[in-house]
Amino acid sequence: MTNQFLHIKRYLLVFFTAFLAFSVQAITPKAPSLAAKSYVLMDYESGKIIAQNNPDLPVAPASLTKMMTSYVVSSELAAGNITLDDQVTISHNAYAQNSVFKGSSLMWLEVGKQVSVSDLIKGLIISSGNDAAVALSEHVAGTEGAFTELMNHHAQKLGMQNTRFENSHGLSAKTHKTTARDMAILGMALIRDFPHEYALYKEQEYTYNNIQTYNRHPLLSDPSLNVDGIKTGHTQEAGYCLVSSAVKEGMRLISVVMGTASKNARKVETKKILSYGFRFFETVKPLEAGKLLHKSRIWMGEVNEVELGIADDIYVTIPRGKVKALKAHYVIEKDLSAPIRKGQRAGKVFFQLEDDMIAEYPLVALQAVKEAGFFGRTADSISQWFNSLFE
Template sequence: MARLVAALAGLFLVFGGLAAAQEPVFQTSASHAVIMDYETGEILFSKNGDVPMPPSSMSKLMTALMVFEALEAGTLSLDDELPVSVRAWREGGAASGGSTMFLEVNSRARVDDLLRGIIVQSGNDACIVVAEAIGGSEEAFADMMTRRARELGLETANFRNSTGLTAEGHEISAEDLARLAAHIIRNHPDFYRLYSETTFTYNGIRQANRNPLLGAFDGADGLKTGYTSEAGYGLTSSAVRGGERRIVVFNGTQSMRERANEAERLMRAAFSDFVMVDLAAAGAEIGSADIYMGTSRSVALRTTDPVRAAMHRRERDRMRAEIVYEGPLVAPVAAGDEVARLVITMPDGRTREYPLEAAEDVARQGMVSRAMSALVNLVAG
């Protein structure tokens, strides 16, 4: 048995033939970037998107999710008042130099306010308060964050604290941040509305949401900025236009201005330049595979699922599509047997595979025919 590549039927014309891997037609100055289609979860664009990175305050998406789930489980309520410890005040307060909600030491704060402090004001102090309340300590809460992230399939997630402040091993990929954002949007719509609030006032201090897309890009409604000197300026964002939602995550820009400019450029491209293309319906016959010792020399192959590809509009003719299988297949083959894969390779090297099944039964040859087939193969080498 050998790995064989078969020609495609109808899809071959769609792809325009086999092309060598090329540089993507879209670029970004960010060190890590992802554009994701919310409905399908397809990655439309990725630059180091699967590479773990320090997420800075974008970590607070996971912190907030832990609070959402505690509220829905009934272990917290929005009216609960949580104590502000010395550690929360010292490490997350104004004296620390980071983002803060301006909580006062030894005071108590309502969970409702703490959530807005985390989401709108990016308050490190608010994060530590909820971490200590839910986990007993910030370290234990960070372990809970990591375990929950892994349960959600976010395999690159490793959290060392609740705030996103620089810590060795504290990391997650842009793709997993996009998946986390999609999870929040889909499963916690009532809390997700908080991400579109543009200001929040606490302790007499009014602070603005740092998301540069809110109010500047039509349809933008979340989520979270981030910055540390190690990570640079980043953003996890989402917007809806024409009934479609896109999620954009990037990190590693060099200033707030560059972050704002790149945020708008990436989100605009997410809707105008990148598309989901339907290539084949489920059950479509797209090629064939060779058969050994069968009553037929080949069997038609059909898709089991709809075949969709995410791409830049100008990349459609630059993809590579192949039918790959270990063959020739040995008869008998039954209709519905999964016998091959459709492999789509994008110009930037990303691949997507779809299972292919036999479209018909192919019986095994009789004894005499099998002997003749074996002799023919022996002679042919």
Template sequence: MAIAGFTVISAAQSLPVHAAEAIATKAPKAFLYEPASGTILYAKAPDEPFAPGSLVKVMTAATVFKALKDGDLKPDQLCRVSEHAWRTGGAPSRRSTMFAAIKSEIAVEDLLRGLLVHNANDAAIVLAECLDGSEDAFAERMTKLARSIGMANSRFANSTGYEDKPSRTTVRDQARLAEYILETHPDRYPLFALPEFTWNKIFQRNKNPLLGEIRNLDGLGGGSDPTDGFSGLGSVERDGRRVIAAVAGLTSDKHRLQTLQEVIEGAWEYFTVQTLFSAGDVVADGRIFGGTKSTVPLVSRKDIDVLLARGGTLDYRIRVVYEGPLLAPLAKDVPAGELHVIGKDGIVYRAPLVTGEAVAEGTLFSRAVDGLQELLFGWIG
């Protein structure tokens, strides 16, 4: 009889590779992630919260992207510029704006360009009011979306990032947000790299402080907070490989750029793709209860390719975990566990494993023997 929720560690070994200690950054918080393989390349205080300031607008954009995909908004839908949006985020605010005229109506697609090219606060407020009637309601939608995509330590207070109601996030969550946009809204992602946008005969270049400063960077944004300092979220595709990096707690825009560049360049300088297992290779054996066999091979459906460090002094470890014992009869290709690659800061990579063959139900006698073993000794993977 299976013990529900009991995790069995069935394999552990050291790899002939080492974790990188070569990436050096003075950023108090930093996170480097390779989304294709799901590998965490670098993490420094990844779950320590900070106020993101204008970096919130990346979450605002993601929330609007989802509303468009779900049909809650349409690209050509006109949104009215309220007095609140005009005074708080428009010309009277003396902040970044697309200079939307009070009581004018602007299409959602133009507001998105204003938001991401002009870093426009009026666009952020108009989009929030157009979708949910108020910034507070829109902020609830933002936080709900964040939770649903795995941003466990983030909450959002408004669509602009204004510090009178500070939002909270982490560099890990920001990287997850970038991954969500790249995966779920690839058609919208190019908006982050638009070089310029003219609205109401006013020409403005892209105000993302990172664009053009780091080679091949094509998104996403930066922000600052009087207390928590400067933060940045960037994504780079180079030589067929994309990485996402987030930094926070920096003292200036120059410091932010320098540290983000250090972290991103480390992906190419210190890491290389290594195939740990090919598709169909036996990764480990899982214990079986009540079957014609006592074990079943656990395999991966695809190659397990991981970005691992070229050199260093700290070994990675492989561990396979599954809930066991597995119950017979058991079909082939059934999800049955995970492979974990573990570095000095915890799990850096996960890959799902499935059963490599079918196992039929055993005889009454064999099932009785298995039951007696469980009763007397428990199950050891």
């Protein structure tokens, strides 16, 4: 009897130990607390916010403002309104010795000199030059004030709902505000929309007029993280801010840390949150654009079925190791009828992880279907009426 009891006890101990091991592996720990006014950690592909604190708190953006300045300039280049070879005559407003810029980061521009847009963009992004920001804004829009209207226009288009810019450089102004969430959205847009210009954000130094300046981003040379941007910021009002993007095993994360107490603090807190994201989460692509998911019955068409799928690749960010628990199902709109356009919405695809619905995307027609002739439509009308009798 004693041996049997010991055997059962040993079995329960092994089972309980295994259960604990599984539980520890399955549970994703909470995000670390950061010594910052606000922060956001976002996956680039899925747009999912992995971790956050006060993401919509209005704060001064400081030189993070230049991310939008470069976004607007890149948009103007893409539209053909300016070129990289344009020569910009430096005004008194963009003069490095302008008292407004005292003690701030500069490219060291001189009044009356002509500087190419290409050089000014490098001075803006790599050197974080406030003078370069003003010079570019005047070249694009005539005045810095008109340029800030473009900045706010693009902010609204991108969905930066709690951002308002008053200038192109980020020195403190009364209503010049943003949020951690909005800066993450802007970082995503920079990488997605203008990859060529984004490549400048990882450059660590720039020399203009025999003056060498250095990129202030503290993690570009950190061997523990593959950081390739984005921007530092600091004013007395804003504190020390840092927007970063890093890639590991094909997963890109964007972190925004606002209002830390020192240069070292923004570096440490950013490493902390990026490391957490890469360690405990992964982003998967469960569905590809254009892939057939379902054939659905349609009425009044030249054919009886339409192929359904998704318009764009779908990415889902989930706790690491949970991919086998990810489930998908779809709902088709009732009584689909021709004509149907390619890309027309025909239902929804839902993704579920255990008991949580984590994402939904539109299900669309992968092909166009023309309307049938008179006799075909008449036959389908009769069939629809007959089917409705049995619903």
